């Protein structure tokens with residue numbers, strides 16, 4: 001059975017380059033990984049007063065979907081040199097109640113995607129900072145800062161840039177190897 005990988009996309013917009021990238025990564029991944037996007041756009045902002053009886057249904061849905069996964073892939077834009085609020089909120093929602101984090105111990109990888117030249121480096125590393133605290137062993141190498149992303153896809157959303165396809169295929173193979181190291185062979 002392939003490993004079940006929850007994919008968190010840091011952009012909410014329909015035409016998102018990051019969502020296109022997430023779908024491209026699903027097709028480039030080796031057979032040992034099965035990627036599925038876990039949606040974050042409907043999550044109310046984290047408020048500890050809502051834990052318990054008032055628990056929002058989307059929080060429960062989200063926590064259940066991530067908890068069921070064996071590994072994590074984050075595909076995110078950079079907003080103001082950091083992680084978009086929607087993704088940070090999802091990370092916070094998944095981290096609570098205290099002691100019941102859905103992230104702990106799951107191997108992860110980060111891909112940042114931007115039309116700009118820096119490829120979302122700031123978001124990528126701010127996200128890694130949170131993942132260290134959340135006890136997510138993150139793929140160290142290769143790093144994936146995907147710049148110039150507006151010209152990587154065709155109108156149908158297919159990743160057409162051959163060099164990027166090759167790089168990301170190798171990236172996903174390395175991620176699959178990390179997943180095996182952390183949780184064992186598929």
Ligand code: FNR
Nearest residue numbers: 011013016017018019077078079080081114115116
């Ligand atoms: C951006 N953008 C951006 N890009 C970047 O490389 N570094 C940055 O710090 C920012 N900051 C930023 C803030 C806000 C509020 C927005 C809306 C956008 C541009 C961003 O990379 C671009 O809109 C991408 O297309 C967003 O990713 P999706 O939605 O295409 O996946």
